[in-house]
Amino acid sequence: xxxxxxxxxxxxxYAAKLARTEVVPSFPITPQTLIVEQLAEFINDGxxxxxxxxxxxxxxxxxxxxxxxxxGVRVFTATSSQGLAxxxxxxxxxxxxxxxxxxxxxxxxxxxxxxxxxxxxxSMAERDSGWLQVYxxxxxxxxDATLMAFRLAEDRRVLLPVMVCLDGFILSHTVERVDxxxxxEVDRFLPKFVPYNMLDPSDPKLMNPIxxxxxxxxxxxxxxxxxxxxREVIAEVDELFAREFGRSYGGLIDTYRLEDAxxxxxxxxxxxxxxxxxxxxxxxxxxxxxxIKLRFMRPFPxxxxxxxxxxxxxxGVFDRSASFNGGGPVYTEVAAALCNVPTxxxxxxxxxxxxDITPEHMREMYDIVEKASRGEKVRPVTWHGLRGDMx
Amino acid sequence: MYEVRFHGRGGQxxxxxxxxxxxxxxxxxxxxxxxxxxxxxxxxxxxxxxARIDDRKISIKSQVYEPDLLVVLDESLLDIExxxxxxxxxxxxxxxxxxxxxxxxxxxxxxxxxVPATSIAMEFLKAPIVNTAILGAVVRMCDLVSMESMQQxxxxxxxxxxxxxxxxxxxxxxxxxxxxxxxxxxKGRRPLAQKKEWLPAWNEIPIxxxxxxxxxxxxxxxxxxxxxxxxxxxRVQTPRYDKEKCVRCQRCWFSCPEGCxxxxxDEYVRWDLNYCKGCGICAQVCPVKAIDMIKGGSR
Numbered sequence: 001x002x003x004x005x006x007x008x009x010x011x012x013x014y015a016a017k018l019a020r021t022e023v024v025p026s027f028p029i030t031p032q033t034l035i036v037e038q039l040a041e042f043i044n045d046g047x048x049x050x051x052x053x054x055x056x057x058x059x060x061x062x063x064x065x066x067x068x069x070x071x072g073v074r075v076f077t078a079t080s081s082q083g084l085a086x087x088x089x090x091x092x093x094x095x096x097x098x099x100x101x102x103x104x105x106x107x108x109x110x111x112x113x114x115x116x117x118x119x120x121x122x123s124m125a126e127r128d129s130g131w132l133q134v135y136x137x138x139x140x141x142x143x144d145a146t147l148m149a150f151r152l153a154e155d156r157r158v159l160l161p162v163m164v165c166l167d168g169f170i171l172s173h174t175v176e177r178v179d180x181x182x183x184x185e186v187d188r189f190l191p192k193f194v195p196y197n198m199l200d201p202s203d204p205k206l207m208n209p210i211x212x213x214x215x216x217x218x219x220x221x222x223x224x225x226x227x228x229x230x231r232e233v234i235a236e237v238d239e240l241f242a243r244e245f246g247r248s249y250g251g252l253i254d255t256y257r258l259e260d261a262x263x264x265x266x267x268x269x270x271x272x273x274x275x276x277x278x279x280x281x282x283x284x285x286x287x288x289x290x291x292i293k294l295r296f297m298r299p300f301p302x303x304x305x306x307x308x309x310x311x312x313x314x315x316g317v318f319d320r321s322a323s324f325n326g327g328g329p330v331y332t333e334v335a336a337a338l339c340n341v342p343t344x345x346x347x348x349x350x351x352x353x354x355x356d357i358t359p360e361h362m363r364e365m366y367d368i369v370e371k372a373s374r375g376e377k378v379r380p381v382t383w384h385g386l387r388g389d390m391x
Numbered sequence: 392m393y394e395v396r397f398h399g400r401g402g403q404x405x406x407x408x409x410x411x412x413x414x415x416x417x418x419x420x421x422x423x424x425x426x427x428x429x430x431x432x433x434x435x436x437x438x439x440x441x442a443r444i445d446d447r448k449i450s451i452k453s454q455v456y457e458p459d460l461l462v463v464l465d466e467s468l469l470d471i472e473x474x475x476x477x478x479x480x481x482x483x484x485x486x487x488x489x490x491x492x493x494x495x496x497x498x499x500x501x502x503x504x505x506v507p508a509t510s511i512a513m514e515f516l517k518a519p520i521v522n523t524a525i526l527g528a529v530v531r532m533c534d535l536v537s538m539e540s541m542q543q544x545x546x547x548x549x550x551x552x553x554x555x556x557x558x559x560x561x562x563x564x565x566x567x568x569x570x571x572x573x574x575x576x577x578k579g580r581r582p583l584a585q586k587k588e589w590l591p592a593w594n595e596i597p598i599x600x601x602x603x604x605x606x607x608x609x610x611x612x613x614x615x616x617x618x619x620x621x622x623x624x625x626r627v628q629t630p631r632y633d634k635e636k637c638v639r640c641q642r643c644w645f646s647c648p649e650g651c652x653x654x655x656x657d658e659y660v661r662w663d664l665n666y667c668k669g670c671g672i673c674a675q676v677c678p679v680k681a682i683d684m685i686k687g688g689s690r
Contacts, residue, residue: 197598205614214588215596217593225594
């Protein structure tokens, strides 16, 4: 193990290198650029034996990724925001073809209201594509989640692409301590890639042809079940990872000081780290506050959330993107998951377009959820840090 | 509610026929709908179209499973598709054929009109687009709409799209078919054609729908599936090649949608008639008229 002080972008690039990625189709976009630049350097310096393919657009990147993965090699790429949107069409080809491509998406707001800073409206828009999505809290998790993504994607029970989502700038351009695993450890954790769905001219196959209505429904249900069954494998991979590297992330969700909590926030991405600190403050004041960290948006942890919220009076759900007139996407999905649980659910939108989320904002969220837990009437959805009174 | 199902091949105009029938009913102040069902657009492939007519607004949008009237635009479909499936016992059928109703075994014995719509279409339209001719026979068979309304509907739909001359030719084809249709009862002796289909349950489809070549339930799936689908059986006209005239420009080879024109080593061409569906594009693009289409699907 080597201790480094690197950005999350570089941590992801190291993970792709340690995973012995074989093809990297790429197109640069801020704040993802550091990932593909670093990979280009690894390849140029002979540290990684892979093909680096500069593409003319992200649409081409994902097309190349599909071709390379169907050709039987381990593929990694990275994108962000408008780049992910441009990939949209090709993203849908991957899960239905069951190709285990791993991609980092450095979250950035999707314009208009264009900006280069973090917002989750880029990746949330792709949650119905069939890609598994994991959101990370810090640079170490960015590296670890990328390594786990390969193992998860390539598991024969899964065979699905995984999108590792990390906050633009807040992680991508922040350096912090990262423990870099040894190559031998990673090789033990992640065996050599053995393709399942492979196109080989000497053994002709037809992959995902155009189908009439007689077939599409069964194909979609097969994908629905594959995403559902990935839940078990996520838990297994987390345990395997803990055994090899000594770090565990809890699988689909993680909890913090939830055991005897009466109210809690559910967060994803870097807001989780802030929420941990606020929970500690509230606990020191004698308040029974807790935290649920949402790691996977797909598969969505319906059962795990119901179990975690069983004794909660109220749960606030943090969103770093809006669905417009209905709160954020995480809020609506959590509310649907908890429809048979008596927990009151409130929505909390913050940090839009990269606006900094302060400890005061997080404290404000917890205060509203505490009121809801006492049965007080509160807004269903609150925007925090908004100038002007909410309607 | 009166329900109609059309069976034809891509390019014969089944969809336009269903639409014109619906429009004729609307001209008479009734409610009607018409809609197609076909796969990736392909001339010659089996297609269906549906029409419904009622005195009230029609709310249903499902396909027609128990038609009152069956219209078959291509006789060859009787051998490969269960076209008469669900046809009501007191239903009616209109079939494009040179045969008399008593010579036709539809699999269900019903009142039937037969009409040589392909010959009529070739005469009036110079193309085997049989939809308007068959509509003339439909009017003759059922008192669903009047011939005046049908002629008006044909003029409206075809005039708008192809001009007045085309509208008149199509109306004339309908009138000729109305006059020439033979009425009788068809036979219902043979079992309906069994279509070989592979209909796997969700967990029987290979992961990622990645298929290797194999035969499942009698159907070839994966690479090589086209081997079983001899599109040459769709042909009602066949290219005739005059090698003397051929200038070896390869336009026919380039334009053939089935890829069934082969270039010989000397750059002359030949047709793989197992797959030539007789669309006539090669004859159309030939700059020296070295190719013409002759009647019939034989070799």
